[in-house]
Amino acid sequence: MKKKVLIGSRERSRSPEAMEILNAQGYELIVNPHDRALTENELLEMIKGVEGMIAGSEIVTAAVIAAGAPTLKVIAKQGVGYNTINVDAAKEHGVAVTITPGANSKSVADLALGLMMAIARQIPQMDSSIRKGEWYRHTGVELRGKVLGIIGMGNIGGEVAKRAYGFGMKIIAYDVYPRQEFIDNYGVTYLSLDEVFSEADFISLHAPAMLETAGMVNMDRLRKMKKTSYIINTARGELIVEDDLYKALKEGIIAGAALDVFAQEPPQNSPLMELKNVVFTSHAGAYTNEAIVGAGVMAAEEIVRVLSGSEAKYSVVK
Ligand SMILES: NC(=O)C1=CN([C@@H]2O[C@H](COP(=O)(O)OP(=O)(O)OC[C@H]3O[C@@H](n4cnc5c(N)ncnc54)[C@H](O)[C@@H]3O)[C@@H](O)[C@H]2O)C=CC1
Numbered sequence: 001m002k003k004k005v006l007i008g009s010r011e012r013s014r015s016p017e018a019m020e021i022l023n024a025q026g027y028e029l030i031v032n033p034h035d036r037a038l039t040e041n042e043l044l045e046m047i048k049g050v051e052g053m054i055a056g057s058e059i060v061t062a063a064v065i066a067a068g069a070p071t072l073k074v075i076a077k078q079g080v081g082y083n084t085i086n087v088d089a090a091k092e093h094g095v096a097v098t099i100t101p102g103a104n105s106k107s108v109a110d111l112a113l114g115l116m117m118a119i120a121r122q123i124p125q126m127d128s129s130i131r132k133g134e135w136y137r138h139t140g141v142e143l144r145g146k147v148l149g150i151i152g153m154g155n156i157g158g159e160v161a162k163r164a165y166g167f168g169m170k171i172i173a174y175d176v177y178p179r180q181e182f183i184d185n186y187g188v189t190y191l192s193l194d195e196v197f198s199e200a201d202f203i204s205l206h207a208p209a210m211l212e213t214a215g216m217v218n219m220d221r222l223r224k225m226k227k228t229s230y231i232i233n234t235a236r237g238e239l240i241v242e243d244d245l246y247k248a249l250k251e252g253i254i255a256g257a258a259l260d261v262f263a264q265e266p267p268q269n270s271p272l273m274e275l276k277n278v279v280f281t282s283h284a285g286a287y288t289n290e291a292i293v294g295a296g297v298m299a300a301e302e303i304v305r306v307l308s309g310s311e312a313k314y315s316v317v318k
Pocket residue numbers: 079080081082101102104105108151152153154155156157174175176177206207208209212213234235236260261283284285286287
């Protein structure tokens with residue numbers, strides 16, 4: 001009997017290269033027919049009898065993993081933030097969970113810099129004002145000479161540092177594991193979390209969503225920031241207390257924000273939408289042709305490894 005593999009990732013994040021790798025193994029592919037994340041009910045049906053799964057942004061709950069057991073052997077996240085997968089349940093049922101480190105870091109870093117420039121120069125605001133027939137020149141600020149604070153200096157944080165260094169920014173960072181290569185290559189100075197908040201002109205978040213980071217950007221930290229400073233979040237919505245950010249933006253405690261990720265996606269009735277000093281993108285950091293192919297291929301290779309009896313290369317189940 002053919003082994004079944006569920007492709008959870010939505011249509012526009014599937015690469016033909018990844019599908020070819022799986023087809024070449026003769027697997028039967030059960031494919032998400034939608035251009036959206038699968039719901040829990042859909043997953044509960046589709047996971048039955050499946051041995052491997054490529055996961056996109058859908059939430060893989062304990063119930064879904066239990067419904068896939070005991071056939072399910074591996075869930076390969078096409079990405080790195082595995083807070084969308086219940087890893088404890090996977091461990092309990094002997095299911096490997098893998099990620100694709102580095103495959104989308106350049107794309108996310110490009111977007112973080114893009115958002116930084118968008119808020120520094122008010123690019124979206126000028127675009128919408130021209131469309132209304134106006135001709136108003138916003139005066140912005142240069143990135144050169146400004147202090148960039150990076151929270152979470154891993155693969156994406158490192159790529160952001162590389163780009164910001166090229167722009168002549170001074171880079172400070174907070175990470176639980178400082179890395180000498182970033183000090184040597186981009187002159188990064190590691191500081192405490194509170195020092196980064198008080199010294200930065202721009203803060204860019206790149207830490208994973210976990211107990212220790214949930215709500216790390218709250219009113220106490222926002223009050224430590226300069227009134228002229230900006231915050232950019234391309235990590236996870238859970239890192240920011242959104243009500244506190246709204247208050248800080250509305251009351252001029254900070255100058256602006258750019259958000260690719262939200263506590264609830266898509267955001268529903270968020271008061272942030274009323275504000276002019278915020279720029280939004282739709283969790284699109286990893287949505288480039290290059291990252292889709294890179295992460296898709298890595299995820300497909302993990303499925304093949306595990307289903308052919310080898311060890312996964314990038315397992316997150318300890
Ligand atoms: N917007 C998007 O589309 C995307 C968002 N992401 C998010 O970005 C995050 C980072 O991705 P990568 O850089 O590839 O991961 P990574 O694992 O290479 O880097 C994460 C860094 O955060 C550090 N860290 C861990 N706990 C911390 C804490 N309590 N405080 C500060 N730093 C801490 C780690 O030591 C590590 O250096 C992912 O976990 C994911 O949530 C990732 C890809 C796409």
